[in-house]
Amino acid sequence: MLVSFEGIDGSGKTALSNLVCERLRGAGREVVHARERGVLATAAARRVRELTRDPRLLELSPRAELFLNLAREAQQLEEVVRPALARGALCVADRSLHSILALAIAGRGLPRAEVEAAVRAASGGTWPDLAVLVDVDPDLARLRKRVGKILEGRADEPGSRKGLAGHGLQVRIREHLAAEAAAAPEAWLRVANEGRSLEALADLVAEAIAARVDGRAPRRPRAAPPTARPRAHAAAQAEAGGLAERFEAALDALAAREPALAAHLLAGIPGRAAHARRVALAARCPAVVARALEGLSDPESHALRWALAGRVPADVAAGLGADASSEAMRLRAALLARAPGPAVAGLVAADGSEAWALRAEALERGGLEGVLRGLAGLGSERAWALRAEGVGQGLWDAVGRGLAGVDGARADAMRAALAAHDGLAALRGTVGVESGPARALRERLFPLAPKRVLRTLAGNAAPWTWPLRERALAATKEALDAVDGMDHPRAWALRAEGVARWPATAVSSLRHLAATARGREIVAAALRAAPASLPVLRNAHAALALAAHAAGPAPLPPAAVEASCTP
Template sequence: MFIDFEGIDGSGKTTLSNALADRLEGRGLKVTHARAGGELRSALARRVRPLTRDAQLLEMSARAEFFLNLAREAQQIDEVVRPALARGDICITDRSLYSQIALSAGGRGLEERPLRAAAELAGQGLWPDLVLLIDVDPDLARMRKRASKIRDGIVEEESGRKGLSGHGLLVRVRTQFLRMAAAEPERFVVVRNEGRALAMVVDEIVDVVTARLSGRPTRMDAAQPPPAAPAPVRDLEQACFAAIDELARREPWVAVHLLTGIPGRAAHARRMQHAQAWPRNVAASLAELRDPPSFELRAVLAPVAPAEVAASLRSDPGEPAMVLRGLLFERAPAPVLAGLSRNASAEAWALREQALERGWLERVLPGLAGLEGERAWNARERGIRAGLHGPVARSLSGLGGERADAMREALFPVARLEVLASTRGLNTPFAQRAREELAPVAPKPVLRSLEGIGAAYADALRVQLAQLTKEALDSVEGSDADLAWSLRERYLPVWPAAAVMSLRGLALQPRAQRLISLAVSSFPGSLAVLRAAYFVVARAMQAQARPAAPEAAAGPELRLGA
C-alpha cells in the first residue's frame, strides 16, 4: 500500500507520517518511510533538492522549478517507493507528485492538465493508494514552523524560493490541495490538524489506514474551521490569553511563540511558566521587550539559550543590553555581533575588534548596518576582497548616499537579495530600480524593503501585489496614509491578521478600533487575528502609558468595543 502525506509547510506532515510509521511497525507490519525524519532516502534526490530551494536562482522559471521537483520525485519513486511496494511493504511518503502539482498549479499559476500529464510520466502511472491531506490554517502553519525551528535550535535559514513569493503562496497551495481532494474523494482523506491533541490526530490517521488495509471504505472529512469563539470579542486580553493557554495544552512551544513582543504581567507570567521546559522559545519571545522583568528573565535563560537571548535584544543599544552581550559573546558571537547595528559606541567596537582578531569578519559585517566611519568602510572593503558579498551587502542597511549606492551597484550582480534587503526604508533611484526589477520574481523581499516609503512607485507595487500576498499590508505598518487605510480595509477579508498587525505604531483612534473589531468579529476562529489584535492594542496602550513605573508595564484590562 502506497500512503502519501500532503499539506502545506508547517501542517505537521513529517511528525504525523513518522508517527504512523511507528504505529504500523509496532503492529508488526513492514513499513518503508521514503522520507523518515524529513530526509529523502534517495541520495540522488537529495542532490536535486537544493536546486529547487536556492533563492539566489531568481531566473528559474516556474516550469523549470516544476520539472526539477518532478525529477526528485521520480527518483524517489524509482529508487525507494516502487522497490518497497514490490517487497510487500507499506510505503509512506512525506510529499510526492501531488505536492508538485499543488505548488505549480495553485502556487505558481501554471495550467494543471499538462502538469498532471507530466506527473503521470514521472511516476510511470504509480500514484498513491491513499493521500492523507493534513489541513491547517496557513497562519497557524507559519507560526508552527517558526516555533519549531526555535525549539530545535535551528538557525533561521535564508528564505528559500517559495519564501520569495510571500505568505500568499502558502494560501494558494492549500486551496489547490483542497480542490484536488474534492475531485478525488476515493483517494484523499482530509485530516484537520489543529484544535486537538496530536495523539487524537494520529489515532484518526491510524483508523483511516487500518480501514483501507482491511478493505473498508473511508470517507473524506470536510476541512471545517475550528469552533468559533463568541463574537464580538469585548475583552481582548482575556480572549487572547484563553486561546493561548488552550494551545499550550497541545503545543506549548507554539503558544510561547505567540507571546513574542507582547508586554505586560500576563504575558510575562506565562513566559515564566514555560521557561524551564521551552527556554529557547521563551527567550525568543522577549524580542523588543526592554522592561526590567524581561532583562531578569534573559539573565536566567542566558546559560541555556544564549543565541536566542542575544537575538532577542535586536539592536537595543542600552546599557543592560550591552552588558548582556558582553557576557554572551563567547557562546553566541553571531547574534551578539549582529545586534550591534547602528551602534558606534566604544563598547560595541570593542566587541567587534575582539571578533576581528579571531578572524570573524563574516560575523562582524551584518552588525555594521547603519554605520559610516572609516573603520566600518574598511571592514566592508575587506569583506569584498574576501568574497563575503552577502554579508557586505547586509552591512549597508540603513545607509544612503553615493558611497553606499556605489557599493550596492557593484554587489548587485552577485548578491541581489542581500542588496535589496539593504535598501529597506531608503527612497533612492538605485533602490527603486532594484525593487522594480525584482518585484516579479521576489515580491516578498521587495515589499519588505518598502517600509516607510510613500513614493508613487512604491504604492503602485503595493496595490499590484496586495492581491497576491499579505506582505503588501506588512509594508504599510504604522502608516496613516490614505493608501495604507485603503489597503487595510479592502484586503481585511483576505489578509485579516496582516491588516490588523499593520496598525502597529498607530494610536488607537476610532478608525483603528473599528478595523480591529471588524477583524475579530469576522474571523472568530482565527488565533492569528486575535493575537494580532491584542498585540496592537497592548503595544499602543504601553506607548500611551510611558513614562511609567515598571509595574505599570502590564497596563489595565484591555477592552475594545464591538
C-alpha cells in the first residue's frame, strides 16, 4: 500500500510523515519512507529538486516545471516505491502525484485535462492508495515555516523558486486539494494540523493507516485536547481591549504546545504583556525571541537582547533591524566577535565613523557578506569599493541588498550587471529607487516573480506602481504588503477590496493607521472575514497596540527590567 502525504508548504507533511513511520515501525510493520526526514531517496530526484527550486531559473515555464516534477516522481516510483510495494512493504511518500497536479492546475493554471494526461503517463500505473491531506490555514503554515527556518539557522538564506509567485499560490493549492479530498473521501484522509500536537496527530494517522492495511475499522482516537483557536465574538471585535485579551489567551494556549511559534507571533508587539511573554519564552526559544524584538527599542527590549547575546548572537543582531541608536551600536560592537556579518548587516544608511569602524572590524573577521548588505543607502566611495569586491566574489544577493536606496547611474549599472547573474539580487537593490532602469527591471520581472517585485514597492506611491498592485490583488496577498503603512486613496481601495481574501495582510498593512476610523473598519472587516484565525487576531492586536504605543508608551516598572535580564 502506498500512502502519500499532501498539503501546502509548511503544512507539516515532513514532520508528520516521519512520526507516522516511527509509529508504524514501532508496531512491527515494514515501512519504506520514500523521503525519510525530508531527503528524497533517489539521487536523480534530488538533482531534479535542486533545479525546480533554483531561484535563478526565473524563466522556467509552468509546463517545463510540470515535466521536471513528474520526472522526479517517476524516478521515485520506479526506484523506491514499486520495489517496496512488490515485496509487500508499506510505502510512505512526503508529497506525490497529487501535489504535482495541484501545483500545475491550481497553482500555475495549466489545463486540467492536459495535466492529468501527463501525470497518468508519469505514474506508470502506480497511484497512492491513500492520500493524507495535512490541512492548515496558509497563514499559519507560512509562519511555521519561517519559525522552522529560524530554528535551523537558515533564516537569512535567499529562499527558493517556490515562493516567487506569492502566498496566493498556496491558498489556491489548498482549495484544490480540499476539493479533491471531498470528491473522493475513500481515497483521502483529511487531518487539520492546528490546535493539537504533532504527536497526537501522528497517533491518529498511524492508526488510520494500520486499520486500512489490516482491513478493519480504525480504533477511536483518544479525545483531542481543546483547541486554541480564538473564538469569534459578534460585536465590538475591533476594540483594542477585547482583542488583547483574546490574543493573549490564544497565545498562552499555543505556547504550551508550540513555544517557538508563540514567540514568533509576539514579534514587534510593544507593551508590558508582550514583553513579559517574550521573557518567559526566551529560555526555550532564544533565537525566535531575539528576532521577535525587531522594531522594539525600549530599554527592556535592549536588556533582553543583552541577556540573549551570548547564546544567539546572530539572531540578536538580526533582531536589531536597522536600529542605529547609541544603545544598538554598543550591542553591535559586542556582537561583532561572534557574529561579525549579522552585527553590521542592519547598519543601513549609516555613514558615520562609528559605523565604519564596526564595518572594518567585521571585515577583519570575515563578515564581508553582512557588510555588503548593510551598505544600503550609501553612495560613498568606500561603499563602492566594497561592492566591487563583493561582485568579484560573486556575492550577488548581498551586493543587491546593499544597493537598496542607492540612486544614480553607477548604481543602475551595477544593478544591470547583477541582473545578468541573478535577477532577484538585482531586484532587491531596487527598493527605494525610482530610476527608469529600476522601474523597467521591476516591470520585466513582475510576471515571473510578482511577490518579490511587490516587496520592492512598499511606501512607493509613484503612479506606475499602482497597476502592479491592482493586477496582483486577486492572485496574492503581497499586493497588500506593498501598501504597508500607506495613507493613499488607492492603498485604501486595495485594502477594502482585498480584506475578505487576505484579512491578515490587510490588517498588517495598516501599521500606524490602524487606530484611524478607516483603519478600524479594515480591522473589523478582517475579523469578520476570519473570526477563528490566530494570524488575523495577532495582526489586529499588534496593529492597534503599535498605534496606541505611537501615541504614547507607558514605561515598564524597574522590576520588569531586571526580570528581563534573566530569561
